[in-house]
Amino acid sequence: MMFSKKTLIAAATLTALIATGCAMSSSISEESLGLRKTDLYTENTTTGDKTSYSTVAAGESKVYERAFENAPPMISHDVEGMLPITMNNNSCLGCHDPMVAPSVNATSVPKSHLFDMRNETALATVSYSRYNCTQCHAPQSDNEPLVENTFQAEFRTANGNKQSNLLDNLNEGVQ
Template sequence: MMSRKTLILASLLGILVASGCAVSQSYKEEELGLRKVDLYSEKTVVAESTAYSSVAAGESKVFERSFENAPPMIPHDVEGMLDMTKESNACTGCHLPEVAEAVNATPIPKSHFFDMRTQKVLTEMSQARYNCNACHAPQSNNQPLVKNEFEPEYRSKEGVARSNLLDTLNEGVK
């Protein structure tokens, strides 16, 4: 059986825990999240305007990739280039490997000329890869809402500007 002293100590500890839980701070809806607005209404939400690049393709400053094999951001104006189909893709005109160097564009990587299902190298870009803006987004000069302290690590210096995804996939798990 528990001693009287142990019972008193356990009771006091229980009271302390219960009173600590009861004195929790409450927050207003406007204090939650980054938007600082009523969470149940979109009436007062005004998006910050986005400062996309208006520089023509080939004349823009390229941002570093966020991490190894991250899809690169689009550094140039994309007006009139989106709404891609397999038959009509404005990106391939400059980014196909045989054209890219001549126009100073980032070439489409080897991984886009590989069928992951059949494990075969293709002679043309994979039909699963024609929708470029599914992974690649235009660069914006907006300031982040929250400071990002992430520091990427690259296995090679080329990883900052070029993809080696297919090589990495072929390495397998080590």
């Protein structure tokens, strides 16, 4: 196969670029590649930050602001003794079920949790697809973030950072 002069020059330039690239990357130390600053080949010297979840009892905690519109809220209180959720025992519902919530001053599960999405019908009780609360709701650990998060949520309603309304606008933009 014959190469034109132009192709050869382009190839040579490319090779030079790749070579420079390699030379540059070899000056980056492995320790600076990740968030952890310890030896990448052993776990012995590496320990993660200890998780420290809220120990404030349900009923006395202060709820977190929602991360973005209709984000599942973080669990603001201690969940000691409430997990795991099993087929016969869901203590979360013991307070967050709409029938109970007002009497214990807990936020009731929203309308979306009392709705059968597949058949598009309202349900009298919490949908089984929402039974496993901790699949979506998690407690928050008090740790220093390794990377600063500059994300700014935009809430379209004044109380969107405290309340959800997913079922009302779930089909927004869908024809």
